[in-house]
Amino acid sequence: MSYIPKYIELNRTGELAKRIDTLHEILKECRLCPRKCGVNRMEGEVGVCRAGKELMISSIFPHFGEEPPLVGFNGSGTIFLTHCNLKCIFCQNYDISHLGKGELITTSIMAKQMLRLQDIGCHNINFVTPTHYVPQIVASLPEAISSGLNIPLVFNCGGYESQEVIRLLDGIIDIYMPDVKFFDGEVAKKYAKAPDYPKVVKDVLKQMHNQVGDLKLDKDGIAKSGLLIRHMVMPHDLAGTSDIMKFIASEISRDSYVNIMAQYRPMYKSCEFPELSRRITGEEYLKAKDTARNLGLHRGF
16 A cells, blocks of 8 residues: 555644644744744744744755665755855855755645646655744645645654654655754854754654654655665764763664765865864764664665
């Protein structure tokens, strides 16, 4: 039997509409993320992320550079959202996240774009940096569902999420894909002005895993639901890779799908910090993978 996303039933029962109303109320005194700026985005005010009332999109396309279980045969239907609530100073997409490159669209256009991605064969709808646009994204779903949307939804985020919002996404999101960035509060404070990031991301990972479990694949190896964890190794182990892997293995699951990424490169304001001014070495990357294996992690890297 083929996979049927839970959001279809939530829409049928009216629960999805209730979640949309609740999320729009959050926008009036924005607390979509742990920064809790408190601005009224429904009236055009903006906080740290700089996002307003309307959706802003940078690009929409079938992505073949994501993890194999997402890409499958026809690509991951990727929607890059503009702005970011975390704003790491080394961001490789800084033109989108920091500089705000993108265009405003309506929820109706978002619905049509999701259907277009599904129609061309994409295996999922992959929302990249969606945290600060959750109400608008969810509000676009009823129109898309009524027109036949029935593929998994991916929440591709930085891990700096609100527990309240993640609870509201239960049954809406099929695949959570947080990028676990830091495990030391001082490091998170220095590079993202988010000293509470380590505590937040640990709680978020637990809640996401409680909702969807380990990543589940169909007979063709394509992801249908579950948790997929990303982690980018940084120079001088600034990200705290070993501690992150220990946490995943001991408090999430040894069957977690973990993508240990090697693509760090000095971007945006990295040049202002000597410790960030180089790429990682092969030795640093191999050490990260060996650490994960030695802890019993075995999927994804």
